[in-house]
């Protein structure tokens with residue numbers, strides 16, 4: 001196919017055969033592509049680096065077992081030393097603990113809708129999300145509102161009289 | 170197409186300008202000539218000042234120029250802010266506090282930037298509405314419109330990334346929710362969220378990512394697309410009123426440029442007033458462990474926020490992706506959806522009705538969001554909860 005360049009400039013470099021012209025044109029395009037790729041490729045990989053990070057799990061004690069009677073829900077907080085990108089920080093977290101007659105449940109306070117922190121209202125026996133009206137019961141099940149899933153549960157163990165949860169960091 | 174346009178015949182004929190070659194031959198050219206012979210810019214300036222304005226063009230066509238001016242101001246105040254700002258979770262909050270409380274005129278400069286962003290969003294919407302109702306997106310201006318839609322999305326991206334930078338409670342939690350929205354995209358959602366956040370949680374890497382985008386990537390893109398937009402606006406000339414009016418076109422300078430200047434003055438006046446009367450606030454520093462903060466986004470995202478409230482469980486992707494994505498796509502494709510050759514609203518009723526309905530719905534949802542969301546400063550505590558508690562507990 002002939003484009004307007006081939007025709008318009010033919011008089012300027014009559015020495016060059018059209019095929020040769022086109023070949024050189026393709027070579028220029030190819031070189032530019034390689035040059036751009038050399039910069040863009042590595043930068044994309046660099047930007048995507050967080051996709052490769054593997055989370056570790058850690059057990060942390062969060063509360064004395066004696067402080068959580070059966071049927072109760074409590075908020076506990078704990079501190080984990082985490083790597084936050086370039087920074088090492090002592091990050092404070094909260095967790096909701098609930099004891100049923102046969103076990104202890106631990107819930108991540110992040111609403112499963114879009115991540116606002118739910119609040120436990122003991123008098124209503126419900127968790128309320130301040131954002132879009134999500135409501136959960138003491139077992140973390142959705143009662144009303146938009147959240148699609150129950151509150152996320154952490155693995156729990158009771159050891160040495162303390163409640164431990166396993167958190168991914 | 171008319172070439173030289175003068176509103177009326179001048180009484181004194183101007184001396185014709187000497188041709189460049191003649192001026193070049195002069196022994197002692199004036200500095201202006203010397204520069205012009207090298208830069209060749211005077212012809213460009215002249216061409217733009219003489220740009221024909223069809224009769225009926227007036228105040229509605231000043232909004233684009235106002236946007237341009239406001240954007241330049243954002244760039245200047247943003248540069249100033251960046252000099253005292255530090256994008257890390259330990260320092261960001263402190264540096265913004267320092268700007269607001271200690272730097273000379275810091276609160277004012279920050280106020281200009283914060284209020285400027287809000288005014289830009291409003292003026293952009295007005296500009297879009299005027300182009301929509303005038304039908305100016307039609308052939309041959311389709312790409313002017315498409316580039317405009319891209320610019321609009323860039324502006325929203327500016328506001329989303331900028332909102333996090335002060336690293337206060339409001340900034341942090343709005344970003345937690347905002348980035349989770351990306352996570353609702355089917356299949357790719359989680360990866361997308363990791364890419365935006367730079368990790369599982371909003372943290373140091375989110376801040377540096379948002380900062381780098383806000384001050385490098387987005388300004389560069391905005392400049393490219395704004396330049397393209399202006400080039401296209403000039404290339405196709407202003408469309409004029411829907412029904413051609415009697416009279417001859419007038420040159421851009423001085424009548425339209427004067428109106429532009431008046432509107433720029435008014436717009437800047439509003440931004441300056443807002444910055445002085447409502448200095449920008451800073452809430453408590455971001456606390457990722459806090460459970461007593463009700464996040465709220467920037468006010469123009471509140472319509473989306475309300476939409477999320479009414480979406481039934483399991484359908485959040487409708488509110489986060491389908492509806493906003495559909496509106497964006499519809500905007501992009503508008504020139505091809507509405508194919509009627511006439512720009513007259515009566516000749517393209519369905520798109521006018523549909524467009525107006527969507528605009529009204531967005532306005533109502535935004536208003537509802539504004540009314541139901543507590544004002545800044547009441548952020549901690551039980552903000553938002555009264556609404557929830559009114560509902561019967563199933």
Ligand code: HEM
Pocket residue numbers: 229230231232233234236237240293296297300303305306310313314316317318319320321395398402406407408409
């Ligand atoms: C940074 C943002 C923007 C700037 C600086 C800008 C600038 C301008 C200017 C100076 C004009 C000519 C005067 C006027 O009509 O006001 C114009 C016209 C136009 N703009 Fe924009 N604009 C922006 C955003 C947008 C957006 C978001 C859209 C649409 C989604 C858009 C669509 C158009 C169209 C189609 C025209 C041609 C109007 C006509 O010919 O009558 N612009 N713009």
Ligand code: FES
Pocket residue numbers: 111112113114115116129130131132133134145146147477
């Ligand atoms: S984040 Fe909890 S209801 Fe939306």
